[in-house]
Amino acid sequence: MSQLRPDLQIICDWITPKSRILDLGCGDGTLLAMLKKERNVNGYGLEIEISNIVKCINANVNVIQADLNAGLSDFDDNTFDYVVMTQALQAVERPDRLLNDMLRVGSEGIVTFPNFGHFRSRLQLFFGGHMPVTKTLPSKWFNTQNIHLCTLQDFEKLCADNRIEILRRTVVDRNHRSGLLMSLFPNLFGEVAIYRIQRK
């Protein structure tokens, strides 16, 4: 997934040039390197895996080793234009706390996650009777890092409960397509959800 992740190009399009970015769980630094090149942003990535830290440094991306589960207490209020978190929300211990922390530190948040409400997941659970294994969610239930999977509906309810405003929502499939079915029934046909959020 890391090579042509559909969510990354969309995020890049959403970001205002020269802004200040914090990328939570930045992986090998692909997004930040792309944003640096195409949007001239200034930013830092937070990452826990040492092998990814090395890759970020190789890619000339500023990376700070940190555990997202420990929160963002090293960062002051309102110090970033955007706090981005791609495909990590479902893997942290308390997504609700982290979302609130993101909007404390940044003016806007951009979050992407795999939609557990996608019809393939529903079909596997309904007819197969087992936890879904798909191309966007390739791990088994016992070895997955995704401990807090959610659907678009779940996420939007969490936002409403936490006074978080959704500025924009896009859903795509893993091939970066966004067709008619997806815009009509995003929670059923969207594989990856991308949200732009801010504090109400």
Place this chain on the structure above:
Amino acid sequence: MPDTLPENSVGLVTPQTMHFDVPLALACGRSLDNYDLIYETYGTLNADHSNAILICHALSSDHHAAGYHSMEDKKPGWWESCIGPGKVIDTNHFFVVALNNLGGCKGSTGPASTNPKTNKPYGPDFPIVTVKDWVESQVRFADRLEIKTWLAVIGGSLGGMQVLQWNIDFPQRLNHAAVIAAAPKLTAQNIGFNEVARQAIMHDVDFHEGRYYEHNTAPRRGLMLARMLGHITYLSDDAMREKFGRELRQGKISYGFDVDFQVESYLRYQGESFVDRFDANTYLLMTKALDYFDPAADFDDDLSKALSHARANFLVISFSSDWRFAPERSREIVKALQDNDHDVSYAEIEAPHGHDAFLIPIKDYLDVFGAWMTHLVNEVSS
């Protein structure tokens, strides 16, 4: 002693000495009218002098950072693991410079040197020098080497503090900065350890108010105690348990006060061998330099403000089991750099070795450090 020197070593090196006769005003209000700095260099300075890297040393080390002084040497320089051809600090590409700081006891002017005013060793009359003073002296040293801008200034522990000071006082004179296992200032606990070390030295009957050279003696027991205490704090609980456990020297306990446990024997050996190669007055001075270091104090206690004019690209590294210069302290440095939008990467290396980890070739550490240094190689060759 190696029969042949390893291929990835800088090999045999000879220290050089530089004399300075323009007075250096010190933070304590006094000045040194003239002084020597001893140093070593590895690699070759390129035509435009753009490949020079300064290595700043820690509490008890010196200018001998890499290579061997003779084929009889038992050990290479203190940072042999990182400096050499093909190593992280690659002497095939860089001109690496390491010096012994003022107040040292390895050839630079220090308490054991002769005071020109009295023709006796300085002893306690040697002025207290600070990290700021050292950096000032290093700038003059760089001027003499005709190095206008260091490609990088790199240091661990007290050396890392010098790197920070460079970025505060002379930000235009370095392009990259690696701050390893350091802290923006010592904690009360740290100062406490240093004070116990100093008291051990000063209470030795052979201390003679610091004028022990004139009595042809040295506060050996005190310095040994200081080193034993220091050594415990540079290791982690886990590292000591791993290395010694409760292993007995003779297989049984003696019901006496001689060495029973291996750890006692090890610490005594460490202490005793240190006494033969280090001067007690220098130890006093260096621990004071550590205690006094607090660059934010001049900037309303705001480290971010202190580093606001820095322009280097930073690498900050800490080690998980280092409780003397804990990862939290490195994160304070990282935060101050972030507050200023400076380029910085930070890694907290998982390692059981305690503070000493910065001298040990740990894979993750070398991978991170090496990746960062690769950009410097590219900068020099392009």
